[in-house]
Amino acid sequence: MAEVNVKILNSIINDGDRILIDKIDDSYLSDALGRIKGHADVVLFPVNVDEVSKIMRYAWENQIPVTPRGAGTNLVGSTVPVEGGIVLDLTRMNQIIEFDEETMTATVEAGVVLADFQEYVEAKGCFYPPDPGEKTATIGGNISTNAGGMRAVKYGVTRDYVRGLEVVLANGEILWVGSKNVKDASGLSLKNLIVGSEGTLAIITKCILKIIPKPEVTLSVLLPYRDVKTAIPGVLTIIKENANPTAIEFIERDVIKLGEDYTGLSFPYPKAGAYILMTFDGRSLELEGNVERVKKSAIKQGALDVLILDSEELLMNVWKIRGCFVKAVEAVSEQEPVDLVVPVNKIVEFISYVSEYEKKSGMRMIRFGHAGDGNIHLCMVRGNRSDDKWEKELQEHLNAIYQKAFLLGGLTSGEHGIGLSKRIFYLKETAPQNLELMRQMKRAFDEREILNRHKTYLA
Amino acid sequence: MAEVNVKILNSIINDGDRILIDKIDDSYLSDALGRIKGHADVVLFPVNVDEVSKIMRYAWENQIPVTPRGAGTNLVGSTVPVEGGIVLDLTRMNQIIEFDEETMTATVEAGVVLADFQEYVEAKGCFYPPDPGEKTATIGGNISTNAGGMRAVKYGVTRDYVRGLEVVLANGEILWVGSKNVKDASGLSLKNLIVGSEGTLAIITKCILKIIPKPEVTLSVLLPYRDVKTAIPGVLTIIKENANPTAIEFIERDVIKLGEDYTGLSFPYPKAGAYILMTFDGRSLELEGNVERVKKSAIKQGALDVLILDSEELLMNVWKIRGCFVKAVEAVSEQEPVDLVVPVNKIVEFISYVSEYEKKSGMRMIRFGHAGDGNIHLCMVRGNRSDDKWEKELQEHLNAIYQKAFLLGGLTSGEHGIGLSKRIFYLKETAPQNLELMRQMKRAFDEREILNRHKTYLA
Structure with a gap:
């Protein structure tokens, strides 16, 4: 790969404020977690498609690696420039x-x-x-x-x-x-x-x-359950009954506690072992009907209660706690986020496995996620492990957990993507022929392999 | 391309009933229109994926063209075997x-x-x-x-x-x-x-x-309008008002007449120049609310009336007539079906263009389609034109019509596909770089170019 010629880049982006060469902030060399850091020769901030086109033509002709990025909020190292070259920041194209x-x-x-x-x-x-x-x-x-x-x-x-x-x-x-x-x-x-x-x-x-x-109204409903094993099948029945919820989140009690400690707020129905948090939106008449059906069905399916979150305070508390999990974990320890997905009828088996594995391994694995689509978030909690121990144990446990997900027909990522940090698991999950086809797609689009090298399905 | 070795194919499909060699019916060499006819060495009817795999390996090794087909109901020549070889009929894999x-x-x-x-x-x-x-x-x-x-x-x-x-x-x-x-x-x-x-x-x-x-109930509503220019904008407003219809069809009066003649049934509100036929599904309570809103809005937007099709007879008549258009046209003349799509806010301009063009050209162009998504069906009617005249005029008029659609930001096909017969227009519409990328995808999947040669984006 060739060296970057700043003079040429200056002629494309004729604005010193939009070229970073010397003091490149670490945030441009990583993702939102900041754990994996790459290096770059230059960070460019184009403001229109012609600039992007000229930059790419220059990079193509000189075979210079280009790492595109938006706000860099990804959690999987997608925006880490592995082989130097150009970081292409698109945040100023924001019209x-x-x-x-x-x-x-x-x-x-x-x-x-x-x-x-x-x-x-x-x-x-x-x-x-x-x-x-x-x-x-x-x-x-x-x-x-x-x-x-x-x-x-x-x-x-x-x-x-x-x-x-x-x-x-x-x-x-x-x-x-x-x-x-x-x-x-x-x-x-x-x-x-x-x-x-x-x-x-x-x-x-x-x-x-x-x-x-825009939907006319939205409404949240909280269903407390004895445990997650009762909660999930109950929810699958509710889906089949055509209540048309917007969201179906599952949360276990021990995660709630973390959130309560972090926010200082309290979550309703503290005796439950797990919760399903549902939202509905649409016209008020439809909502009433749907919620009424959920009420009846949920109790039949083992819900301990049905709490309509109709007070402003209750609603805010619940969602603030639901929204803070990752930050709450990170306030007490470094963590590795996992975003795998399993078929919805395998959620219980998967969660049970993780729960057992957590006890066996001694590594805390905070679990929450989207019960409606099998997308499960885990936070693997570092605690006070040394660098070496953390790295070693984390890889071992991640291996076990992804393997279980794959056995259940799951996938590496439901929404975060693969990037760099999930690549090792994704490559295991994926059939060689599929990878080969993807790499051929890559060659068709980018024969010189300058775009986001070594990410996701790439070698 | 090599010749087909029947002996080898017999060893893969060990069942004389599932190999056609000599008397290959024309239906296997064409599409549902039957106008373009190809030729084939053999028609195979595999019953499982292993047979398909073995057939393809054989075809690959010997570079024999393969034309896959289902029921062959397509209207664009997708299933025409252009260069002989194998026709692969998958209809017996129907479990x-x-x-x-x-x-x-x-x-x-x-x-x-x-x-x-x-x-x-x-x-x-x-x-x-x-x-x-x-x-x-x-x-x-x-x-x-x-x-x-x-x-x-x-x-x-x-x-x-x-x-x-x-x-x-x-x-x-x-x-x-x-x-x-x-x-x-x-x-x-x-x-x-x-x-x-x-x-x-x-x-x-x-x-x-x-x-x-399954939705609990479905309901059809018919809105008669003075003309299609009033009808379409009215419908776009209804969509924005969140009435959540399942289908929104537009039909002009002269097409209705064809349908009435063909079925012997009569369509309500004969004085209208155009109709919007909507369906709704869901829970009855939701439906009532949605239909109530449509009623109010439609009259405000120029509908002459709002007919809830709540009698069995009325409902059947309307849908039988709506469902028979292509057959009704074909009962009186050969026709060429067009299935283009334009952005929904260009439907009126497009329909007006076709209406004018119809008068100018003297070729009848029956119009109906999906107002909710801009997918417009035209039947170009041959009438008593000689073969030469039909071929010449059809190409000329299709050219004009597709060109107008492309100018409005439209596409060649909304649902029928491109196949063979729409290729010439699709290749005009599509940027050379896009075509080149598609052809590279093709090379990645099928380097020897044996699958469905010369169709859609292929050269």
Whole structure:
């Protein structure tokens, strides 16, 4: 790989504020966890697609590695520049270009922050359903990992809201995949291949996103259970009964305690061993009907109670505690986040396995997640382990846990992506022929292999 | 390309009833229209994936073209064997392998007929939403073209219901893409690349399909308008008002007349120039609310009336007439079906263009389609034109019409696919870089280019 010629880059980005060469902050060399650090020759902040195109043409001609990034909120090392070269930061391409109420689409630059976009759309009486926990991520980053979030049960994931993308290929060519059209049976879906490709195939610069009318009301319901083994099957029955919940979260009591300690707030029904937290949205009449059905069904399925979170305070307490888990864990110890997914009917078996394994291994494994789609978050807690011990034990335990998930038909990641840190497990899970096909896709898009090297499915 | 060795194929499929060599019926050499006819050395009817794999290995090693087909209901020549070789008919792989109520998925062989599958699932209290007009198509065929249908407004298209696929590659390798998991942020989505690839990348042999709970009730509402220019904007407003319709069809009066003549039935409100036919499904309480809102809004938006189709007879008449258009046209003349799509806010401009163009050209162009997603069906009517005149005029008029659609940001096909007969227009619409990327995908999957040669994006 060649060295970076700053003079040429200066001629492309004619603004000293948008080129970092010397004092490159560590935050540009890592992800949100900051544990894996790469190195870079230069960080560039393009403001339009032509700059991105010229940068890529230069990188392509000189075979310089390029690591694209949005806000860098990922947890799997996707934005770590492994082999130096250029870090391409897209956060200054953050314009909302068009809000098209007729086609119910919005066209935005890739660097628009999710929270800003959601706010913008909701102010117009509309709604962008994908809702991953991290709202400071960019839309481009969300698309790169096919971000999920809690509302996926009812509304699907980011992929389902991407109508079209403007992308810059590794060689600098600019092209559009997808469009404002709703239906498309015209040729191969390059768009769907790029969604979730974690910056390995192309740089996303613009996004046409589907938006929907804003639901009239939302409502949260908390179901306490004796334990998670009773809770999950109960929930699967509720799904089948067509109550159409927006989100279905499961939480075990010991995680709640962490959250209570962290926030100083208290969670209702402390005697329960596990909770299902559901939300509903839509018209109030529909909601009433759905909640009524859930009430009846839940009690029959073993719920200890049905708590409608209709007081402002109760609602806030519950969601503040639910929202703080990762931070609550990190306040007491370093942690490694796991974001695997299993078929919904395997959640109980998987959670039971982890629970047993936790006891056996002595490593605390905080569990919570999305019961409606089998997406399970674990925090592997370091405690006071030394560097060596932590590294060794963590790998051993992660191995065991992913292996169990794969045996149950699961996948490495439901929403965080693979990046660098989940690669070793993903490569084990995935059939060699599938990997080989993916690598051939890579060669078709980026023959010189300059984009986000060594990430996810790449060697 | 080599000649087919029947002896070897006989050793793979050891059943004379499942190999056709001599008297190959024309139906295996064409599509549902039967206008374009290819030729084949042999038609094979495998009954399991191992046979498919062995056939493909043989074809790969000997570089023999293979044209896969389901029920052959396509309208664009997708199943025409252009260069001889093997026609691979998957209709005998028609087992429903698993109905998994826990994960709300069904696993079926690719040759299962859509109508059979819908019936099976509904008998179990569940629902498979994709509902293209042609119910005798196979599930594998539906996936190959990413079939749409009327319910797409609310439920999306076939792509949205494909969780996983077992496929056989051109070289005979068997692999799975996707899984029963709901969320997936693990590597490139090969599954989404194969959906809609019209048999050019791999042979689909098994499909894991998402199913949902069955809606409690369905209801149809007919809105008569003065003309289509008033009707469409009215409907877009209704969509924005969150009434959540399942289907939104538009029909012009002169098409209704054809349908009435064909069926002998009569359509309500004959004085209208155009109609919007909506369906709703869900719980009865929700439906009532939605329909109430539509009533109010529609009258405000220029509807002449709001007819709730609550009598069995009225409902049947309306849907029988709506369902017979293509057959009604074909009863009076040969026709060329067009299935293009434009952004929903361009429907009026497009329809007006076609209406003007019809007068100017003297070729009748029957119009109807899905107002909710911009998918417009045209029947170009031959009338008593001679072969030469028909061929010449048809190409000229199709050119003009597709060009207008592309100018409006539209696409060649919303649900039928590209196949052979829409290729010339698709290649015009699509940027050379996109085509080149697709062809590189093809080379990655099928380097020897034996699968469904010359179709859709291929040269």
